[in-house]
Amino acid sequence: MLEIKLLRENLELVKTAMQNRGTAIDWEAFQTHDARRKTILCELEELRRQRNHVSDQVARMKRSGENADAIIEKMRDVSVTIKRLEKDLGVSESVIDEIIMAMPNIPHDSVPVGRDETDNPVIKTVGEPTTFTYDPLPHWTIGENAGILDFARAAKIAGARFPLYLGVGARLERALINFMLDLHTREHGYQEVLPPFIVNRKTMTGTGQLPKFEEDLFKLEGLDYFLIPTAEVPVTNIHQAETLDVSRLPITYTAYTPCFRSEAGSYGKDTRGLIRQHQFNKVELVKFVRPETSYGELESLLDNAETVLRRLELPYRVISLCTGDIGFSAAKTYDIEVWMPAQHVYREISSCSNFEDFQARRTNIRFKEKGKKGTRLVHTLNGSGLAVGRTLAALLENGQREDGTVIIPHVLRPYMGGMEKIAP
C-alpha cells in the first residue's frame, strides 16, 4: 500500500500514476473521508486529553481521601462523546483503508508508459531462436509420445489444467527443481526455505493478492485459508511485523513450492500443454533489502534468474513491463521470456519485481540502523527462478530432434543419473 502522506501531499503525482496504470480510483470518497477523519481525530484527541487529565485528578483525590463524585459525573458525558467519535472515526478510516488497499503501487520513473503488453520494450535478447529442419513439435506432443506427460489421465484425476508427469518426466521436473535450488543457494547466496503452501488472509493481503484478486485464488471451503499462487506470498511474510537489524540485510531466500491459480478469465487460452496450469512448480527468489540498494538488487535478481536459462542453454529475452501491464504491487518488473519453437513465440518464464516499500508497509517489515532514531521500511523484491513446468516445456521443445529424442542439457545430467537424452 501507498503511504497516506503521499496521497495527501502529492495527490497529483499519484493520480497520474494511477492513470498510467489504467486504474480508476474514487478520489472524491477518499478526500471526503480523509478530511472527515482529520476533523474527528482533532476533536477526539482533545477529549481524550481532557479525560486523561481528569482521570489523573480523580486518582490523586481518591488517594488523599477526597470525594471525586462531582468530576466523575462530569466526565460521564465526555466519555459518551468519545465513544461516539471513535465509532465515526472507524467508519471513515475503513472507507479510506478500503480505497488504499485496492490502490496499486506507483511505477518507478524508469518504467515505460504504455497501455498493455504490446507496449513492453525488449531490453535484451540472449541466444538465437533454435532452428529446425522440420516443423518442431509442441512439448505436449513430445511429452505424450515419450510417455512422460499424460494430460488425459491428469484430467480424470483432477480436471483440465492439471499436469501428470510420469517416469523420466517426473524425474526431469525434480531435477530442474534441485538444479535451480542448488544454483541459487551455492552460487548466488540465497538461503533455502520450504514454507507452508496454505496461508491465511492476512498473509495473502500483505503481499497484495487480497483484497482485490480473491477470484484468482483457490480458497479452502469454509475456512479463511488459501492455496498459495506463488512462494512470494509465504516467503515475503516470513518477516511480517518484524523490525530487522540493518546488519542482517540483505536477506535473500529461495524456495521451491507448488503454485495454485484459479486462472479465472483465461478460458480458452493456452489450453494445451504445461503453459497454463492450476497447479505448477516454481522456484522463487525473495529479497529484503535497504531502500538505497533495491534497484541494484533487482538487476542482480534478474541476473540470478537469467543464469538458470543460460546454464540450460535456452534462448530467451528480457522485457520491461510498461505501466499498463505491470502487476498490482510492483514498482518495476522485468519479465524473462523463453523461446518456444513450436509456437514460434517468446513465453514468460520468470517475472522479477521490485516492490519498493509497498509490501513492506502492508506486512510491516522494518529495519533499524544503529545510532539512528526510529525505523524504516525495507524494500522487498522477488522473481521466479524459474517456473519449472514452463522450463521443462521449453527444454522439450528446444532440445527435440527429428527422431523424437530430446537432448538433456549438460548441467541437468548429474541430476538425471547421467542420462543424455530422452527417447520416445
Next chain:
RNA sequence: GGAGAGGUGGCCGAGCGGCUGAAGGCCCCGCUCUCGAAAAGCGGUAUCCUGCCAAAAGCGGGAUCGUGGGUUCGAAUCCCACCCUCUCCGCCA
C-alpha cells in the same frame, strides 16, 4: 477431540483497576577509570500518529502490554469472543 497453563518493550521478567509506557535484569550506545581491553561506576536506550518549527533538535498531545468487542470517570490489570504458544491424555502421516 478432552483437560490445564500462558501470551507484557530487542530479549528475560515484575505488575493484576488510578502517580505504570510500564519495576528489575540482560543486550546495545555514550561517558569515567585504563597504554588498551576486561571489570566496575554513572547516564542513556520502544514504536506509530500528530501540533508548534523552513527543517533538525526540542517541547506538547494521542495511541500501543496477542487481536477485536464490553464494563468503568479511568483497563496491561475485570468480563466476552477469537488467534497463537506450551504441557498432559486420545487419534494420526
